[in-house]
Amino acid sequence: MRMTSPAPSGFPLIRHLSYRLTPLLAGTPFTPNQVTGAGLALGVGGAWCYAQGSRPWMLTGALLLVLSYVLDNCDGEIARLKGLESRFGDRLDTFTDWLVHAVLFLALGIGASRNDPQGPWMWLAWAAVAGSSVNYLLALAREIVLAPSPVASPEPAPGRAWTDQALYVFRELTRADFCFLVLTLTLFDVAWWLLPAAAVGSQAYWMAAILERARSCRVVRRAA
Secondary structure: OEEEEEOOOOOHHHHHHHHHHHHHHHOOOHHHHHHHHHHHHHHHHHHHHHOOOOOHHHHHHHHHHHHHHHHHHHHHHHHHOOOOOOHHHHHHHHHHHHHHHHHHHHHHHHHHHHHHHOHHHHHHHHHHHHHHHHHHHHHHHHHHOOOOOOOOOOOOOOOOOOOHHHHHHHHHHHHOOHHHHHHHHHOOOOOOHHHHHHHHHHHHHHHHHHHHHHHHHHHHHOOO
């Protein structure tokens, strides 16, 4: 079965892997939701490896997380190829994304605490889980109440300022290609850096989203 979308170029990097695997999976009886479930299992398995706290286990977990991300991209591509897109599948995919990240942050806290029992790792882990959970619930509420149509983040046009290019790359590395960021930090044995970054960044993200929503509402009221 041939892919109907053009071959990926540049970011997100994960699409370069999923694009090659999707035709193979599309030729099997597996449904998109089953592929989502397999990705969830790999993601949770990867998190379990991180909870062990040793470098070999964490490297294994990083590879499982990359595979989880690949399947997370494949499920939507298969749904489009087979005409099996559904609201339930979209909600399941979003739920899976949240659960994998929440479990990963918690596992990182457990693993770091094994090596440094007196450190603040579990507090940071729970803060990251709480922040990511708030972000998930806010996105779910917006979808249920407002039912917005998803808009893909556009790739910066050639010739744009280097700051736009840098922001685009950073956004993709912290979103679609987050697994490669985790893999890189794990290779350098500093995966614990993710905990303070996620504990602070996840809170800042939902606060910024609420402020942006409030600003948009004020603009609409003034226009009316």
